[in-house]
Amino acid sequence: MRTTFLLFVSAILLCQSCTQQPMPEASYDIIPLPKEVTLNEKRPFVLQSNTVVYYEEGLQREAQFLSEYVDDILSFKMACQPLQGKEKNGIVLQLAPAEFGFDEAYEITITPKQVTIKGADAAGVFYGIQTLRKSLPITNSQLPTPNCQLPTAVIRDWSEFGYRGMHLDPCRHFMDLDSVKIYIDMLAMHNMNQFHFHLTEDQGWRIEIKKYPELTQVGAYRKGTVIGHNSPLYDTVRHGGFYTQDELRDLVQYAAERHINIIPEIDLPGHMQAALATYPKLGCTGGPYEVWRRWGVSEDVLCAGNEEAMQFVEDVLNEVMDVFPSEYIHIGGDECPKTRWMKCPKCQAKIKELGIKGDERFSKEDYLQSYVMNCMAKVVEARGRRVIGWDEILEGNVSETAIIMSWRGTQGGIEAARKGHDVIMAPSSHLYFDYYQSDDIFNEPPCIGGYLPVERVYEFQPLPAELTLAEQKHIIGVQANIWTEYIASFQHVQYMAMPRMDALAELQWNNPEQRDFQAFVERCRKMTQLYDLYHYNYAKHIFDPHPKTDTVVSNLATHKPLTLRFQPAEKYTFEGAAQLNDGKLGRGLYNSGRWLGFQGDPLDAVIDLEQPETLSHVRFHALVDKPSWIYNPSEVKVLVSDDGKRYRRVGQQEIMISTWADRDGIFSYELEFEPVVARYVEVVINGHELPKDHDGHGHPAWIFVDEIELF
Numbered sequence: 001m002r003t004t005f006l007l008f009v010s011a012i013l014l015c016q017s018c019t020q021q022p023m024p025e026a027s028y029d030i031i032p033l034p035k036e037v038t039l040n041e042k043r044p045f046v047l048q049s050n051t052v053v054y055y056e057e058g059l060q061r062e063a064q065f066l067s068e069y070v071d072d073i074l075s076f077k078m079a080c081q082p083l084q085g086k087e088k089n090g091i092v093l094q095l096a097p098a099e100f101g102f103d104e105a106y107e108i109t110i111t112p113k114q115v116t117i118k119g120a121d122a123a124g125v126f127y128g129i130q131t132l133r134k135s136l137p138i139t140n141s142q143l144p145t146p147n148c149q150l151p152t153a154v155i156r157d158w159s160e161f162g163y164r165g166m167h168l169d170p171c172r173h174f175m176d177l178d179s180v181k182i183y184i185d186m187l188a189m190h191n192m193n194q195f196h197f198h199l200t201e202d203q204g205w206r207i208e209i210k211k212y213p214e215l216t217q218v219g220a221y222r223k224g225t226v227i228g229h230n231s232p233l234y235d236t237v238r239h240g241g242f243y244t245q246d247e248l249r250d251l252v253q254y255a256a257e258r259h260i261n262i263i264p265e266i267d268l269p270g271h272m273q274a275a276l277a278t279y280p281k282l283g284c285t286g287g288p289y290e291v292w293r294r295w296g297v298s299e300d301v302l303c304a305g306n307e308e309a310m311q312f313v314e315d316v317l318n319e320v321m322d323v324f325p326s327e328y329i330h331i332g333g334d335e336c337p338k339t340r341w342m343k344c345p346k347c348q349a350k351i352k353e354l355g356i357k358g359d360e361r362f363s364k365e366d367y368l369q370s371y372v373m374n375c376m377a378k379v380v381e382a383r384g385r386r387v388i389g390w391d392e393i394l395e396g397n398v399s400e401t402a403i404i405m406s407w408r409g410t411q412g413g414i415e416a417a418r419k420g421h422d423v424i425m426a427p428s429s430h431l432y433f434d435y436y437q438s439d440d441i442f443n444e445p446p447c448i449g450g451y452l453p454v455e456r457v458y459e460f461q462p463l464p465a466e467l468t469l470a471e472q473k474h475i476i477g478v479q480a481n482i483w484t485e486y487i488a489s490f491q492h493v494q495y496m497a498m499p500r501m502d503a504l505a506e507l508q509w510n511n512p513e514q515r516d517f518q519a520f521v522e523r524c525r526k527m528t529q530l531y532d533l534y535h536y537n538y539a540k541h542i543f544d545p546h547p548k549t550d551t552v553v554s555n556l557a558t559h560k561p562l563t564l565r566f567q568p569a570e571k572y573t574f575e576g577a578a579q580l581n582d583g584k585l586g587r588g589l590y591n592s593g594r595w596l597g598f599q600g601d602p603l604d605a606v607i608d609l610e611q612p613e614t615l616s617h618v619r620f621h622a623l624v625d626k627p628s629w630i631y632n633p634s635e636v637k638v639l640v641s642d643d644g645k646r647y648r649r650v651g652q653q654e655i656m657i658s659t660w661a662d663r664d665g666i667f668s669y670e671l672e673f674e675p676v677v678a679r680y681v682e683v684v685i686n687g688h689e690l691p692k693d694h695d696g697h698g699h700p701a702w703i704f705v706d707e708i709e710l711f
């Protein structure tokens with residue numbers, strides 16, 4: 001009786017105290033995780049509407065950012081005032097270059113009375129502000145949060161890499177200026193300092209060039225776009241857009257305020273079809289060309305033997321450098337087929353004139369490309385800038401001063417660092433954010449392919465172990481790329497970017513010892529509150545409490561001895577024949593390890609049921625991914641035997657070939673036949689030929705099959 005009464009009293013007391021909301025509290029578990037956080041036991045600092053931001057000279061814009069961020073999150077706007085000397089009860093922003101060993105470093109000291117953010121430079125102060133911003137509690141309340149507490153602490157933080165970048169391709173699909181500004185905001189939130197802006201492509205030219213105004217009248221628009229992955233079908237929707245030089249200057253300023261440099265890319269001598277469509281005389285054949293409606297790598301490239309084409313690129317680069325003050329100018333150099341150059345009299349004459357010879361490593365046309373790239377590097381360097389090129393520029397004799405962006409894996413970067421080039425690591429294996437982020441691909445928006453979940457991004461090691469410490473110093477940074485062939489909207493860009501860019505931010509900022517994926521996921525969860533607040537779209541796979549698990553089946557065939565008369569392709573054998581009746585249905589991409597792949601040969605499986613069984617159905621599952629040359633089967637046959645030697649056919653069915661109008665995906669096929677009693681069952685699944693309207697016409701289509709069921 002007495003116990004009950006006490007409980008009752010304490011319940012009343014608890015309820016009284018819970019009428020008063022606890023003051024929301026900041027947490028320094030953010031992305032990227034700060035290097036050193038030393039919490040202490042003192043009373044917290046209370047951030048409230050009358051808190052003032054005091055800024056040292058040169059930090060006014062930083063103070064305004066802090067005030068704006070707090071307003072976004074807590075719905076009150078702090079006043080900003082120049083620092084006079086001994087202000088208390090405020091947030092003080094200061095420069096203290098002598099106290100830090102690195103650029104962009106900062107220290108935040110939170111005492112009960114004051115918060116001080118000291119930076120090695122204004123960028124350091126800005127990152128301190130980003131840290132404070134990301135630490136703030138988000139209450140989801142529409143009402144102003146009257147105040148919040150910041151636990152007393154000292155946070156010391158600096159970045160591992162000086163180059164922390166993200167790339168965006170507004171050429172395949174145009175992204176308007178407001179969207180690009182939001183992209184820059186996203187970079188700033190993740191402590192990134194380089195925005196690689198890919199401005200020219202086969203499918204659209206996006207930067208106004210005063211000397212060549214037709215580039216943005218003609219080259220910025222295509223008449224339509226191929227449907228799907230280079231199917232024979234096109235839409236007829238005119239697509240395009242461009243940025244004026246004034247708009248780009250404004251964008252440069254917008255980014256600079258956020259301590260982000262914009263690196264413009266003029267991709268040459270390949271990926272130039274939009275320019276050729278505008279000025280056909282700049283190509284080897286003279287055209288006609290169209291602003292490309294397909295994806296991939298166009299064989300029509302700038303004519304390297306045409307002085308006018310070289311002058312054109314030089315003029316373009318000079319205007320680009322007038323607009324962008326960036327030290328780094330990206331001149332592309334990737335994916336330049338040499339088919340036209342090999343046949344072009346002008347290109348061949350140029351090769352002769354220059355005395356270029358091929359050797360066992362590279363063709364004379366490869367060296368011609370080096371010549372073009374090196375000429376343009378000189379144009380850039382004459383203005384005190386440095387060129388960046390994709391790793392293909394290593395093929396030939398690359399300019400010694402070029403910075404290599406390693407995208408085809410890390411090998412190009414490794415080779416370049418050994419030769420003394422500075423390197424930016426952006427390998428497609430880990431940092432191409434246009435790849436799928438889940439293997440449940442048929443529930444994902446359409447995508448270029450590949451599979452790159454957040455976990456894989458997070459495990460990337462930017463400093464290859466095979467390099468010496470001195471060589472590793474040439475790895476100046478890390479970058480992820482977002483190509484937009486299959487990304488038509490900015491919301492979709494955001495979905496592809498986050499949370500993979502959170503993982504990237506930690507690779508760029510932190511040292512590898514600080515990595516802990518589970519803790520990272522929890523920090524990501526907090527970041528998503530900010531994304532929600534700013535209406536940023538993002539992918540949620542890593543938060544899924546019920547990750548997709550295997551569909552398990554059990555039938556007469558499950559786990560029985562199964563042999564194949566023809567082996568699958570070596571690359572697509574994975575765990576071998578037993579995978580076909582392991583009771584787990586195939587899922588994901590064709591290369592997920594869950595499908596056996598055959599091209600030309602049929603899948604011809606013999607299953608020993610180990611005793612006579614009655615059966616009347618075979619069911620199997622196959623994947624269709626037409627752009628990857630994978631079609632549905634053409635035919636299934638079922639044969640049975642009592643002794644495993646002599647077989648008799650009990651069922652057969654032909655299957656119509658999938659067309660471009662049919663969706664790709666995973667399909668189940670079932671064949672019913674008169675019930676039979678047998679011990680051995682042979683299932684033969686044949687493939688189609690690739691049809692006339694497929695790029696691979698004339699070759700056998702692949703079939704990818706998993707799980708053969710008998711019942």
Ligand code: ACM
Pocket residue numbers: 334335390407
């Ligand atoms: C590239 O992805 N072609 C650089």
Ligand code: ZN
Pocket residue numbers: 283284302303304305306340341344345346347
């Ligand atoms: Zn040519």
